[in-house]
Amino acid sequence: MKNKTIFVACDTSDLKQVKKIIKHTKTNKLKIIPKFGLQFFYSKNGRRFLENFKSEFFLDVKLKDIPKTTLSALDSLKDLKNLRYITVHASGGFEMLKAIAKKAKQINKKISVLGVSILTSLNNKSIKDIGHTKTVEQIVIKQAGLIKKSGCKGIICSGHEANLIRKKYKNLFIVTPGIRLLGDKSNDQARVMTPNDAFKYASAIVMGRSLVSKNIKYNLKRLIDHLD
DSSP, X not given: OTTOEEEEEEOOSOHHHHHHHHHHTOOSSSEEEEXXXXXXXXXXXXXXHHHTOOSOEEEEEEEOSOHHHHHHHHHTTTTOTTEEEEEEEGGGOHHHHHHHHHHHHHHOTTOEEEEEOSOTTOOHHHHHHHTXXXXXXXXXXXXXXXXXXXXXXXXXXXXHHHHHHHHHOTTOXXXXXXXXXXXXXXXXXXXXXXXXXHTTTOSEEEEOHHHHSSOHHHHHHHHHHHHO
16 A cells, blocks of 8 residues: 555645644555645745755646746746656646656656646536537547657546546556545535545545545544555
């Protein structure tokens, strides 16, 4: 079970709560890496905390802009010595993905760039409202090809598309969010899956509310028992 990677979402601007999440999710049974999103990174103490963070971490900022702007943004993060994973929207296009993948290697060869596909809060109706004429599945498969071709390490996609991507791209690092333990509410996620089901195809999973809400230590035990 130690080979299973769990990215734990630290989605709060409360530094005290972030420290609690990190402390209470420590275990020698799983590889757990903290994931910091926009809420924490934009907070007053968030950026400073990550400058001095002593362990590897995932920065989920979902970069998306013209290549020059995203490269400048990435360059501004080079002081974050333990940054190991960073996200970029696949919808930013091939040239942007390729430029970021190349820049990340120049800054730190240990950084893995992950392309975000269709958000797990969206479904076929949602993307139709946006203006897409293809299904979520069709778009995600297309984006996976762009991500692979660009040189990015992997893709962020729901477990519902992970099996198709794994069949087509054997070595792509697949990260699956929208994970819920059995019986937990899906909340604002439209395409959810249990950890065991996700790990059939995913290289790693992202866990938020199912792991960090209420009693974190108890939730961690539930997760370990579920995966055992």
